[in-house]
Amino acid sequence: MEPPLPTKTCPVCKRDFEWRKKWEDDWENVKYCSERCRRHRDQASELDDEPEWTRDEDGMWIPPAHDDG
């Protein structure tokens, strides 16, 4: 049995991620699960469990756009 890998919680996507070999020299400084999250860190406060709705000029709520590609 190998000991469990250390984990951290990504502040952007709120997911736990495991130690990876590529971080072995820099694990203490790793904060994000991926480069993508690291780049989105400035938007972290906007990311929520709830999708973001917006209002139009008439005050009507507009559902978040889907970007399924």
Ligand SMILES: [Zn+2]
């Ligand atoms: Zn993440």
